[in-house]
Amino acid sequence: MISTVQQLRRRIRNRAEEALRPTVPERPPGPRGVDLVKLHLDFSRDQIGCLRSIAEKYGRVANFWLGGFNTYLITEPDLIEDVLLRKSSLFQKDKLTFELADVLGQGLLTSQDPVWKRQRKLISPALRRKQIAHYADKMVTRTEEMLDGWRDGEVRPLHREVMEATLRIVVDTLFDLEFEEDIDEVASSLDAVVEYFHEQGHTLWRFMPEPLPTPMRGKVAEAASRLDEVIYGLIDKRREDDTEGDDLLHHLLKAVDDEGNPMTNRQLRDEVLTMFLAGHETTALAIVYAWVQIGENPEVEQRFREEIEEVLGDRRAVVEDLEKLPYTRAVIEETLRLYPPAWILGREAREDVELGEYTIPAGSTVLLPQCLVHRDERYFQEPDEFRPERWLNGLADELPRFAYFPFGGGRRVCIGNYFAMMEAMLVVATMAQRVELRSAMTEELQVHPSITLRPKGSVDMRIRLRPPRS
Numbered sequence: 001m002i003s004t005v006q007q008l009r010r011r012i013r014n015r016a017e018e019a020l021r022p023t024v025p026e027r028p029p030g031p032r033g034v035d036l037v038k039l040h041l042d043f044s045r046d047q048i049g050c051l052r053s054i055a056e057k058y059g060r061v062a063n064f065w066l067g068g069f070n071t072y073l074i075t076e077p078d079l080i081e082d083v084l085l086r087k088s089s090l091f092q093k094d095k096l097t098f099e100l101a102d103v104l105g106q107g108l109l110t111s112q113d114p115v116w117k118r119q120r121k122l123i124s125p126a127l128r129r130k131q132i133a134h135y136a137d138k139m140v141t142r143t144e145e146m147l148d149g150w151r152d153g154e155v156r157p158l159h160r161e162v163m164e165a166t167l168r169i170v171v172d173t174l175f176d177l178e179f180e181e182d183i184d185e186v187a188s189s190l191d192a193v194v195e196y197f198h199e200q201g202h203t204l205w206r207f208m209p210e211p212l213p214t215p216m217r218g219k220v221a222e223a224a225s226r227l228d229e230v231i232y233g234l235i236d237k238r239r240e241d242d243t244e245g246d247d248l249l250h251h252l253l254k255a256v257d258d259e260g261n262p263m264t265n266r267q268l269r270d271e272v273l274t275m276f277l278a279g280h281e282t283t284a285l286a287i288v289y290a291w292v293q294i295g296e297n298p299e300v301e302q303r304f305r306e307e308i309e310e311v312l313g314d315r316r317a318v319v320e321d322l323e324k325l326p327y328t329r330a331v332i333e334e335t336l337r338l339y340p341p342a343w344i345l346g347r348e349a350r351e352d353v354e355l356g357e358y359t360i361p362a363g364s365t366v367l368l369p370q371c372l373v374h375r376d377e378r379y380f381q382e383p384d385e386f387r388p389e390r391w392l393n394g395l396a397d398e399l400p401r402f403a404y405f406p407f408g409g410g411r412r413v414c415i416g417n418y419f420a421m422m423e424a425m426l427v428v429a430t431m432a433q434r435v436e437l438r439s440a441m442t443e444e445l446q447v448h449p450s451i452t453l454r455p456k457g458s459v460d461m462r463i464r465l466r467p468p469r470s
């Protein structure tokens with residue numbers, strides 16, 4: 001009898017303890033029901049606004065269905081570090097990246113282990129800081145060519161102009177092409193490919209399992225085959241003529257893996273195309289947004305120009321100048337904070353993954369939005385203000401590692417990050433020596449996020465030529 005009463009008491013106590021124990025939520029909070037329908041309606045119109053309101057409302061991990069995918073939006077640097085670094089082997093790239101593989105094949109951006117690991121090891125030496133230093137001259141030359149065509153007082157579409165210059169820079173550094181026709185052919189075909197992915201990237205199709213066929217698909221296949229023709233032609237020519245070159249293609253041709261095997265023509269083609277696609281538009285955007293911000297912030301402009309004047313005066317910038325231009329570097333860093341060209345990263349969980357207090361089920365999509373984390377007021381005072389000074393006193397060392405990650409991080413960190421910083425700094429410095437730019441846009445600049453964070457409409461800027469100093 002006594003034992004039955006004790007048993008009963010114990011059972012009641014256990015029940016009470018169970019009821020009081022904090023329950024582990026199975027799913028993180030997120031929009032459901034009507035809110036979810038609204039999200040799908042609003043998403044294509046304002047992707048960043050939608051994601052921001054979700055993060056504000058539901059916190060550092062939000063879960064919702066997006067375009068048929070179980071999606072986790074993560075805005076906490078420590079958890080982003082889990083995905084990109086500590087637990088990176090449990091994730092793979094997301095669906096959009098795999099779609100890019102239709103065109104890019106198995107280049108660095110799209111490949112997975114073991115192909116990726118081998119290729120990354122082969123290619124990394126060609127993009128190290130020391131190895132790319134001599135490209136500085138080509139970067140300055142192509143910028144000067146762009147500026148040579150500009151006249152005082154005229155209005156120029158800055159995004160278009162800079163895109164063309166950065167494309168020429170990437171073509172020059174990859175191939176050292178002599179013929180303008182080849183460059184034009186590469187440029188126009190590449191443009192068609194990029195356009196297709198932008199078309200895909202700014203709509204919900206980005207997140208859909210099987211995108212519907214669109215007229216762009218035909219166009220992209222045509223452009224990709226034109227690009228193939230040019231690229232394979234250049235590779236063949238280079239294989240026949242074994243004179244030493246100093247462009248990236250030369251280094252890629254000479255690279256061998258641990259077993260002494262070089263890349264096949266197909267691998268070379270995939271890597272070259274990947275560099276084109278990953279390399280030129282992102283850097284162009286950094287340069288364009290930097291100029292829009294410089295034009296709108298007179299104090300920044302003054303300090304920036306003082307530095308250029310003091311370090312460069314009228315002479316051509318060289319690679320050794322980069323370390324003497326901390327403010328110019330800060331201008332680019334601050335631009336990449338406010339306008340990260342790669343504005344969001346996507347990953348897919350390969351298996352169930354513990355992330356903070358949650359379990360992310362295998363197959364779910366994880367979104368890591370630089371565009372939101374970079375404006376988190378816990379890390380950046382007055383986060384929407386353009387303040388390059390914030391980078392001058394060691395802020396980068398104080399921040400959590402993934403509070404600022406314009407180039408991604410972990411093993412898949414951007415392989416072109418030195419190239420990009422060097423290019424952006426040299427191009428803006430060279431431009432500052434010769435021109436002043438003011439917005440001639442009728443409305444404030446707006447962004448149009450798709451694969452990259454493009455501007456909406458033309459970025460029209462009025463040119464004022466600066467007289468040579470002496």
Ligand code: HEM
Nearest residue numbers: 108109278279282283341342406407408412414415416420
């Ligand atoms: C401001 C300019 C640039 C930005 C913001 C940028 C951003 C990024 C980011 C965020 C990633 C990581 C993607 C992910 O983890 O899913 C990435 C990867 C990559 N980027 Fe860049 N990038 C820039 C310039 C360049 C340049 C100039 C090149 C080539 C010369 C380049 C080539 C690549 C490649 C090949 C990858 C794939 C690396 C791998 O997975 O091993 N990028 N980039």
